[in-house]
Amino acid sequence: RMSQRPVRVRIAPSPTGHCHVGTARTALYNLLFARQHGGAFILRIDDTDARRSTQASEAGVLEGLAWLGLAWDEGPDVGGPAGPYRQSERLASYQAAARRLLDEGRAHHCFCVQEEAAPGETAALARRTDPCASIPREEAERRVASGERAAVRLRIPPREFRYVDLLRGPITQDMSLGGDRIIMKADGLPVYSFATVVDDDGMRISHVLRSAEHISNTFFQLAVYDALGLEPPEFAHFSLLLNPDGSKISKRAGAVYVGDFRDQGLLPEAVLNHVALAGWNPGTEQEIFSLAELQRAFSIERCAIANAVFDHAKLHWMNGWYIRNLQRDDLAGRVTPFLERAGLLAAPAAARDPRHLADLAALVQEGLKTLAEAPDALEFFFRTPEPARAVELLQTNKFAKKHTLAEIGAAFDDVLPPLAGLAGSRWRSPEIEAVLGAELEKLGWKKGELLMAIRIAACGREATPSLFHTLEYLGAGPALERMRAVRALLPSA
């Protein structure tokens, strides 16, 4: 049932300064659909509301999409054959279309004072008996020519409108109730649904793929196509994204802009993957998809029609998966801005060594769910912990407290000299392990008990990556120094 026209799809975000997840998802699905049909994916900026539109607010939206790796074939920045790609630059076409409808009697001027936003039946009723509908055309034109403010209303035929949604099947709505609808506001700007239709036709859009909040708008838009004598495109309406409480997804329930996700340390690959699955599923048990894999697996028939709660927990799980599968240098590069922002890269020059940074990043890699957790996970490499705090931990930690502070002090006395002997080229994980292994044998303690005591002394915390590697990357100097400082606070037997 696909029409014969070449596939051209579009997304038309308002320049809000942010790229909303919903926008991102719709963009993704449009892109995938275009790619699969060898068609074009077009970005059009919906900026008829000039007050809210600035250069920066447009850039914010484009940046978000680009961060996710979504690329459009035509748009305000890249141009294309169907431009301009900003509605603010297409005013003439809306005016021409409205003029035509007026001349053909399919629309009429409306001089009514803007109604109070009286919700419900009253407003609809008022409009159904629209007094301006019957003003003779010549008289209306005269009043407009004399400078009287007027909106333009489309005469809606009182009948049922019907379309076949690609996802939902046939849907109908009786349009005899709402009365004539504004297409051009008194300020000369088009109403959303009118501009959309004029643009979609002007840009030869073949399929309008958007979210479900537009289902109701579709019938009015169908009336516009009808009045203009145009063939409407195919339509599909995706499910809506929801907050955990079932309301439409909003800032209040967590991140909703792709910029928020970036700041939270989420990877674009993970966000894209998760967004893809929020409203589509492959019908297999595969969960991890790259953009390339999505292009192969996607089909619009498998898009969901029931609204879905956006699952931040699953996003974080998925982000952890992507982090774990990053090359270590890649991870180091992505983590760097977060470490910088936390002020960790300011001090020692060694930390600036990218190879060292990659070592550190790889060490905590499997424990990270977000890049933003890296500063906390790595802080002890860059900042010397408080020895007194370490002593407290030695007394409360489940493993360390198996032994008295004096016993731990004695153990440190034993182990410090041979460890110091490794300083230099032999300060490596296997050698450190050998020294501690020998001490363990001598003490008869459980492995975790000694290692925890050293971990706490050297790192100032109870959870670190594998201790031998941690000590190696910490370096002999800092590691021994920290252990000695803690030892100095412990009693002797």
Place this chain on the structure above:
RNA sequence: GGCGCUAUCGUCUAGGGGUCCAGGACGGGUGGUUCUCAGCCAUCAAACCGGGGUUCGAAUCCCCGUAGCGCUACCA
């Protein structure tokens, strides 16, 4: 209120008349691995909104109800 859309574990979903005492993933519980944390492995609990039909047989089809959401603007 009117019109429209939707309805499977807490969440995302598979399921398109029998193969479903409903499968997978996240989250949760338990156990294992391990120097801690994490990770990994194993394992458990957890759902067909309600009521009528149709049918030999319904999560799957139809109707009604209920609930949620969307639209109901000279916002987009």
